[in-house]
Amino acid sequence: MSQADTGARRRVPAARAAGEETGGSAGSKEIAVSSPQTGDALPGETAGGDERPTVEVTPGREPWAGAEPLIRWGGLVVAVLASFVSGVFELLLTTLRAGDVVSVWSGDAIGSGGGPLLGLSIVLAAVLNYGIAWFAVTTTRRKWALGPPWALWTLLMLLGAGVRTSEGDYLLGGENWIALVMILVGSLTYAVYSYRLILKRTLP
Template sequence: MTPTETAIPDETAPQEKKRGWEPVIVAGGLVVAILAAFITGVLEILVTPLRAGDVVTIWRGDAIGSGSGPPIGLAILLAVVANYAIGWFAVSTTGKRWALAPPWALWTLMMLFAAGVRTNEGDYLISGDDWVALVMILVGSLSFAVYSYRMILRRIPRGPVPDQR
């Protein structure tokens, strides 16, 4: 090597190693996001009948919804925060925009299933007169949609970012 030549480090080796783990990271991130959507969806369905009087009755061992008082919209807040976080996690972990779709589809199908299927006793998991559950379904799906819309508006960086000095 002459004095004018500079040693160029071999940058392909770390890239090859990174590409080797990329499918594992994408699959793992997607599995975690889908499991999180399932677990939070079940939790949201269970919390929809929560009432103000349940704070006392749950400690006695009674079922959720057996207390008196107005309904508490905890499921709505949980759906908004959890679904937006799940969307962020799925996309940022995998690095793929399409990774938002599987948890969103699973959560939405779970809610539609809960609203349309009767139990053995003839009850619905989410009844038509439960405004907390209906608003939860609406804003839960909207939080995925808002994250998706924000991804669309975000500019995709192409190549190295120029120095802004």
Template sequence: MTVEEATEQPTVAPREPWAGWEKIIRVAGVVVAVLATVITALIELELTTLRSGGLVNLAKGSSPWEGGGVLIPLAVPVAIGANLAISWFAVTVTGRRWALGPPWALWTLLMLAAAGTRTTEGDYLLSDSNWVALVMILTGSLTFAVYSYKMILKPVAVSDSRLSGSV
């Protein structure tokens, strides 16, 4: 053994900066997806009662929730877009397909609770005469279902097990 070989230090591979953070990122991703679900569900429920007269009031500087006219189905595309974004976010950030379940279940429970809750006057929060609310509940839930179905059809990606743990 030469002097140079004796003084040479063994090389250690540098540690990746995010090594060990996978579980924290997954939990944070699910928490953010659940919070986004609550916020967007409440916005969607508010939008189900928006009427054309409310937009006229908004242009005049008044509250958009007062006024008559026909229902504006703005809640339907908002529900579809928001639920698609939440689904994509939950699955992408966590890297797990099961992450779609908590937002989907929470959204469905919030809509069922809103549809079955009576006010102190005896009225339902979402009445059966509000067709926008009924279509929004149907399309919102179908959005989660279609996203889930597309994930089922997509083959499981084989990845480096050192980075992702398990598939």
């Protein structure tokens, strides 16, 4: 069989059909499959041979080298300030009584109301000190960052023991068991967190 003008034909032997004509010799039928013309792409191929489209990738901008030190020192400053604010607030609440819920709204000082002392400062010392310790270590990625807020909080408690209120009473008097328990719980909170860091040997 002759070839086509526009391209070569390739012959594929077809399956021998059952019931061929009587007297026919054992032959094979052929199916002509036209090959694609020059320049046409076969399925799965791209035009022009093995060429593939190129994709340009723009490299991302490198992070600023000073970001990490800034976060660390900023976290330490925030932790120290939070320790100072929480310490002052807890000192003021050591004299909080049940009757202050009404008297404070009237403009009276904390502790001027009647009733028993409330241990709100104890709860705040445990919760806030633990949160400050976690924040200081997590943001700075340094275990020693626990020291400055701990030392400042302890110093505030020592100073509070020598400060007198407007009525002439000591802010942390010996008869105020709330203040004594608050100092103990607050210091133990820092100590327990520090001890856990030593045992785990890994930063949170």
